[in-house]
Amino acid sequence: VYLLGLGRFFMALGGLDAGSTFGGMGSSREMMISALIEPALLVSLLTLGLMSGSTSIDSIMSVNRQGSPLSTNPFALLILIALFIILLAETSRIPVDDPATHLELTMVHEAMLLEYSGRHLALMEYAAVIKQLLFMTILANFFFPLEPNILTSPFLSLFFGVILYVLKIMVIAVFVAVTEICTVKLRFFSIPNLAAISFVLSFLGFMQFFIIGR
Numbered sequence: 425v426y427l428l429g430l431g432r433f434f435m436a437l438g439g440l441d442a443g444s445t446f447g448g449m450g451s452s453r454e455m456m457i458s459a460l461i462e463p464a465l466l467v468s469l470l471t472l473g474l475m476s477g478s479t480s481i482d483s484i485m486s487v488n489r490q491g492s493p494l495s496t497n498p499f500a501l502l503i504l505i506a507l508f509i510i511l512l513a514e515t516s517r518i519p520v521d522d523p524a525t526h527l528e529l530t531m532v533h534e535a536m537l538l539e540y541s542g543r544h545l546a547l548m549e550y551a552a553v554i555k556q557l558l559f560m561t562i563l564a565n566f567f568f569p570l571e572p573n574i575l576t577s578p579f580l581s582l583f584f585g586v587i588l589y590v591l592k593i594m595v596i597a598v599f600v601a602v603t604e605i606c607t608v609k610l611r612f613f614s615i616p617n618l619a620a621i622s623f624v625l626s627f628l629g630f631m632q633f634f635i636i637g638r
Contacts, residue, residue: 425465428514431555432458438548439536450535453612457520457532460619461513467626468506472566474633475500481562485569499632504567506626509618511563511600515556518604520615523552530609557593564592 436451473479476487513520516533523533531538537548610618 425462425469428555428558429458429462431551435536435548435551438540442539444539446531446535446538450532450538453532454536457513457615457619460616461510461622464506464619464622464626465510465514467623467630468503468510471499471503471626471630471633474630481565485565499629500567502625502629502632504563506622506629507563507566508599509622509625511556511559511596512603513615513619513622514559516552517556517600519607519610520618522609525609530612532612560593560596561589564589564596568592 432454436454439447439451439454441447469479472484476484478484478487512518516523521532522530525531525534526538533552537545540548
């Protein structure tokens with residue numbers, strides 16, 4: 425969580441470093457959105473850690489591959505929806521933000537990049553793409569840890585594992601695209617309501633873990 429926050433911190437510094445009004449506005453909005461969505465992210469990851477008995481990402485994935493608790497527990501759907509909302513917010517997608525807009529009253533991510541061009545703009549856009557892929561990978565590996573069970577050849581296992589990974593990322597990308605098509609960008613002061621929905625869903629999953637148990 426704090427490694428992801430560190431990337432956001434340097435992105436905000438990059439927006440402030442340009443010295444323009446838009447850069448400061450986009451940086452302040454980015455930090456506000458992250459502060460609103462971070463509690464839901466912490467509760468969601470804590471619930472997943474409780475379900476698997478460890479906060480290690482590798483341990484969570486190992487438990488899911490062995491017993492598939494996220495496929496059988498009824499409150500896993502709540503955590504999945506909460507993390508999907510977090511994915512949209514952290515990667516500046518609609519309905520939280522439109523990375524392609526240039527309207528002064530609505531842009532967040534684009535405001536931080538407005539004064540950049542050339543290779544510096546390419547590096548910042550590349551960083552945003554890596555962050556989006558990282559969140560999609562976390563979502564895919566936590567809830568859909570499918571792996572080929574080919575013991576005859578490790579190279580075939582690696583090959584089919586890469587194919588399955590790409591397919592999982594494509595499915596999540598399609599859901600993100602459908603969400604952007606079916607929704608509109610929220611007003612900036614309506615974003616806390618979406619963050620509250622994500623936190624409530626993650627907290628309900630957290631409470632149901634203690635009520636229903638493993």
